[in-house]
Every structure is written in structure tokens, then in C-alpha cells.
Amino acid sequence: MTTPDAPMTIDGQDALIDQLVAFGWGVQHQAISREHIQALRLELDHLHEHDQLSRAGIGRGQDHQLRDDIRGDSIYWLNPAGPAQQDWLMRMEHFRQALNYSLFLGLLEFEAHFARYPAGTFYKKHVDSFRNRANRMVSTVLYLNEDWPADGGGEMVLFDEHDTDREIGRVRPEAGTLVCFLSETIPHEVLPTHHSRASIAGWFRRNASQGGRIDPAH
Ligand SMILES: O=C(O)CCC(=O)C(=O)O
Numbered sequence: 149m150t151t152p153d154a155p156m157t158i159d160g161q162d163a164l165i166d167q168l169v170a171f172g173w174g175v176q177h178q179a180i181s182r183e184h185i186q187a188l189r190l191e192l193d194h195l196h197e198h199d200q201l202s203r204a205g206i207g208r209g210q211d212h213q214l215r216d217d218i219r220g221d222s223i224y225w226l227n228p229a230g231p232a233q234q235d236w237l238m239r240m241e242h243f244r245q246a247l248n249y250s251l252f253l254g255l256l257e258f259e260a261h262f263a264r265y266p267a268g269t270f271y272k273k274h275v276d277s278f279r280n281r282a283n284r285m286v287s288t289v290l291y292l293n294e295d296w297p298a299d300g301g302g303e304m305v306l307f308d309e310h311d312t313d314r315e316i317g318r319v320r321p322e323a324g325t326l327v328c329f330l331s332e333t334i335p336h337e338v339l340p341t342h343h344s345r346a347s348i349a350g351w352f353r354r355n356a357s358q359g360g361r362i363d364p365a366h
């Protein structure tokens with residue numbers, strides 16, 4: 149994990165913001181130390197072994213439903229009681245401030261969950277937020293899989309905003325790789341994984357008050 153005087157940031161933060169501005173998405177390898185990745189992975193494995201993960205669904209509130217044909221992961225919302233989770237949340241808080249400073253996005257908070265995709269599962273093409281909801285603005289995914297094999301599957305594929313069949317990027321879920329993209333514009337999918345696949349998916353939100361109701365985080 150971190151040494152006491154290590155800054156609570158991710159490596160390559162400024163380059164990532166530049167990519168986000170230029171292309172709507174960006175990727176940074178080795179965004180945090182191997183030790184921190186391992187600590188996060190241990191916390192996830194411990195939660196999994198103690199049945200703390202829940203099957204992820206689609207839709208929020210009353211529209212929430214489980215759909216194996218759309219997504220097959222199980223999740224756990226990050227909790228600062230876990231030291232490695234708290235460390236990640238603090239780094240993302242620093243990133244949030246940098247994003248606001250550079251992009252004037254007015255991001256208010258960060259929400260994130262561990263995700264575990266068992267072998268054979270996937271997440272079909274989707275966007276993380278709908279236009280004009282002013283809700284999820286920037287998506288992040290940090291991967292926690294050391295030595296992911298070349299034929300392991302489970303890549304994330306990103307698509308063009310206007311030509312949603314045109315692939316603009318493909319990322320292997322290798323430990324330490326961090327992907328960011330604009331939540332409202334970039335369609336993406338998780339290809340079927342051949343091995344159990346671990347990650348932290350997170351979103352910077354601009355809270356949208358709708359009819360006096362604050363859209364719930366999750
Ligand atoms: O795990 C990934 O690569 C992407 C996950 C994703 O798209 C999501 O949770 O919305």
C-alpha cells in the first residue's frame with residue numbers, strides 16, 4: 149500500500165485527463181502500485197469468500213432487474229472501512245478535484261463497486277448514463293487481475309459515440325490498468341471472460357435533482 153508521505157494520487161492523472169478531453173476516453177497502465185492492487189484484490193476475495201457480493205442488475209429503483217443475458221457480474225459497493233478501499237476512494241477524491249479544475253464538470257461525488265465476473269459471463273454494450281440526466285458524468289474502471297492471459301477474454305471494448313458499431317478502443321483487464329470515459333457518450337461492453345475477472349467500476353456524479361428528488365446513488 150502507500151507509504152505515509154506518498155501523495156494520494158494515481159500515476160498519470162494529468163495524461164488521463166488530457167486523453168479524456170481529446171478523445172472522450174483514456175487509459176493508464178500501472179495507475180497505482182502493485183501492493184495496493186494486491187491489497188484491493190485481497191479485500192475483494194475476502195468479501196467474495198464471505199458471500200458479501202450481490203448479483204448486479206440493470207435499472208435503478210423499481211426498474212431494477214437481474215438479467216443474465218445482459219450482465220453476469222456480482223458487486224460490492226466500496227466501503228471505507230476496508231483500508232485498501234478507503235485508499236482508492238481517497239485517490240479518486242483527488243482525481244475528482246483535478247477533473248473539476250480542468251474540465252469544470254462540477255462533479256460532486258464518486259460511487260464505486262467491486263465487480264467479479266465469473267468465467268463465461270459478460271456485460272453487453274451499454275452507456276452508463278443517459279443524456280440530460282446530469283448524473284453519472286465520468287466512468288472509471290480499475291482492473292485487479294495479475295498476469296491476465298492473452299487469450300483470457302474479458303476485454304472492455306469502447307465504441308464511437310455516433311457510429312456505435314465502430315470500435316475505438318479495447319482494454320485487457322490487467323491489474324493496475326485504469327480506464328476512464330465520458331459516461332453519457334461512450335458505449336462499451338465487456339466481452340465474455342474465460343476466467344474469473346475482478347475490477348472496481350466507479351462513477352463521478354453530478355447529483356441531479358428531479359422534481360425535488362435527489363437521484364439515489366444506487
Ligand atoms: O468491467 C468493465 O470493464 C466495465 C464494466 C461496466 O461497463 C459497468 O460496470 O458499467
Ligand SMILES: [Fe+2]
Pocket residue numbers: 274275276336
Ligand atoms: Fe458500463
